Amino acid sequence: MEKPFIAGKRLVNAAFxxxxxxxxxxxxxxxxxxxxxxxxxxxxxxxxVQTSEKTISYAKIPNLVSMxxxxxxxxxxxxxxxxxHGHSVTQAKVCIDAGYSSVMIDTSLEEYETNLKLTRxxxxxxxxxxxSVEAELGVLSRQSDMYTDPDQAVEFVEKTGIDYLAVxxxxxxxxxxxxxxxxxxxxxxxxxxxKVPVPLVLHGASSVNPKxxxxxxxxxxxxxxxxxxxxxxxxxxxxxxxxxxxxxxDLRLAFTTGLRQFLAENPNEFGTREALLFAKxxxxxxxxxxxxxxxxxxxxxNP
Ligand SMILES: [Zn+2]
Numbered sequence: 001m002e003k004p005f006i007a008g009k010r011l012v013n014a015a016f017x018x019x020x021x022x023x024x025x026x027x028x029x030x031x032x033x034x035x036x037x038x039x040x041x042x043x044x045x046x047x048x049v050q051t052s053e054k055t056i057s058y059a060k061i062p063n064l065v066s067m068x069x070x071x072x073x074x075x076x077x078x079x080x081x082x083x084x085h086g087h088s089v090t091q092a093k094v095c096i097d098a099g100y101s102s103v104m105i106d107t108s109l110e111e112y113e114t115n116l117k118l119t120r121x122x123x124x125x126x127x128x129x130x131x132s133v134e135a136e137l138g139v140l141s142r143q144s145d146m147y148t149d150p151d152q153a154v155e156f157v158e159k160t161g162i163d164y165l166a167v168x169x170x171x172x173x174x175x176x177x178x179x180x181x182x183x184x185x186x187x188x189x190x191x192x193x194x195k196v197p198v199p200l201v202l203h204g205a206s207s208v209n210p211k212x213x214x215x216x217x218x219x220x221x222x223x224x225x226x227x228x229x230x231x232x233x234x235x236x237x238x239x240x241x242x243x244x245x246x247x248x249x250d251l252r253l254a255f256t257t258g259l260r261q262f263l264a265e266n267p268n269e270f271g272t273r274e275a276l277l278f279a280k281x282x283x284x285x286x287x288x289x290x291x292x293x294x295x296x297x298x299x300x301x302n303p
Contacts, residue, residue, distance in 0.1 A: 026247065186236055
């Protein structure tokens with residue numbers, strides 16, 4: 001029988017209490033979706049699948065919802081399906097109506113009062129349907145450095161009623177040609193954590209494994225200057241209230257590096273499944289690493 005997805009806050013709150021973090025993994029297709037859910041099952045870890053708006057236009061909501069539900073049922077584990085960076089109230093509502101169990105409303109580029117108002121609208125809609133809500137304060141873009149203000153964060157959480165808050169503390173999305181290693185303002189994070197009662201979310205937290213980059217380059221890529229967050233910083237951030245960590249870039253890098261490697265090593269292979277399966281295994285390797293780093297292993301959700 002098909003079961004609905006479980007509310008995001010059940011996983012995030014449990015992680016917050018036990019001082020580990022939920023790896024919130026972005027899916028794009030069948031193989032990545034299988035990789036995320038199968039690895040969670042194998043590692044006895046909580047499972048969180050999320051889709052960006054770009055993935056929604058690529059794969060369409062009904063496919064993403066059905067696929068995630070079917071793979072979760074096959075593996076017999078509870079799964080959260082989350083909208084990552086919904087930029088409008090409408091997008092959030094569409095996902096909630098389609099069965100998502102957590103949504104992020106990201107109107108952080110709007111004026112503060114507008115961000116507050118739109119976020120509150122989503123919370124009202126989501127709450128009556130048992131869906132959790134994440135919102136963002138400060139700006140996490142590649143260009144801007146508008147960090148989250150701790151006092152404003154307190155007011156924002158109180159007035160909106162969100163379940164977890166995405167903070168801007170120095171990380172940036174993607175891993176593309178950044179100057180120097182990304183830095184997290186741990187002092188600011190500590191202050192926010194001390195003042196704000198809800199769990200915090202870290203975006204732009206990929207580590208960019210140098211070994212994977214080396215493999216990609218060995219098999220035809222020319223990737224230079226890719227930087228991510230040092231793993232030591234991730235461990236510190238988890239101690240300072242981060243209970244959900246978004247990972248997209250590292251999975252994409254693992255997947256495409258797997259494809260490059262497979263096709264280079266098997267120049268006469270044109271089977272689709274063979275290439276995709278090899279890439280999927282590379283994603284699973286990366287996921288196992290993250291599950292260990294975030295402290296998720298053997299922390300599977302038990303209702
Ligand atoms: Zn993000």
